[in-house]
Amino acid sequence: MRPAYPKFADTLTHRDVLGAVMNLGLERAKIGDILCQKNDYYLFCKENMADYLTESLQKIKHTLVTVNEVDSPQDSIQPEFIEKSGIISSNRLDSIVACLIGCSRNEAVKLIQSGKVYANGLEILHNTYTCKEGDVLSVRSHGKYIFDSLAGETKKGRQKIKYRIYS
Structure with a gap:
């Protein structure tokens, strides 16, 4: 996921992303790690949860976000x-x-x-x-x-x- 309008976006933290996901009514056990890298945020979840998250998660804090599913995250995403x-x-x-x-x-x-x-x-x-x-x-x-x-x-x-x- 990434801000829809990066120029006007707040700097989001792990806590902000987790709070927005939990506000959707999901249990913490349904999602995995959250990686925050500059203006890209990666949320690891079960495959059956991906559609729900892409449809439901539209705003984190005061920032509008677009959520996309990544096919093979292991190759491109490494924690810092x-x-x-x-x-x-x-x-x-x-x-x-x-x-x-x-x-x-x-x-x-x-x-x-x-x-x-x-x-x-x-x-x-x-x-x-x-x-x-x-x-x-x-x-x-x-x-x-x-x-x-x-x-x-x-x-x-x-x-x-x-x-x-x-x-």
């Missing part, structure tokens, strides 16, 4: 990432989530126990989960991340990590 690094005390899930979203470990534990943290698409409810390189971590309302690698150790014995954020 922002590479970052951080320092953690261990590679337990609570420590990594705290580093990724910039909160305390206690707040990270609350997010995990409330069912808002997913590792490789599976809901994780225990903070003792040990993250492995290549894990895709998703924290509701905060974003989606790829835990790339342990990148060494600090002088105090803490671990340096590298990760990517879906932008």
Whole structure:
């Protein structure tokens, strides 16, 4: 999908697109990822939902949009990432989530126990989960991340990590 009149369009975010789709009365489980790239927005959904979305979704925020079905999205669409690094005390899930979203470990534990943290698409409810390189971590309302690698150790014995954020 893209703005019908790009010159007068608002800059739309993932949250704006998701809100417009949810406002159509769809369940979140019926749609997949949403990729935002400049003035192009890609919404992955089941094939039987595509017709409904192309007919029903006409406006996001204050921007009129045109929705088209893409035949083979795997070839042309690649997510963009922002590479970052951080320092953690261990590679337990609570420590990594705290580093990724910039909160305390206690707040990270609350997010995990409330069912808002997913590792490789599976809901994780225990903070003792040990993250492995290549894990895709998703924290509701905060974003989606790829835990790339342990990148060494600090002088105090803490671990340096590298990760990517879906932008």
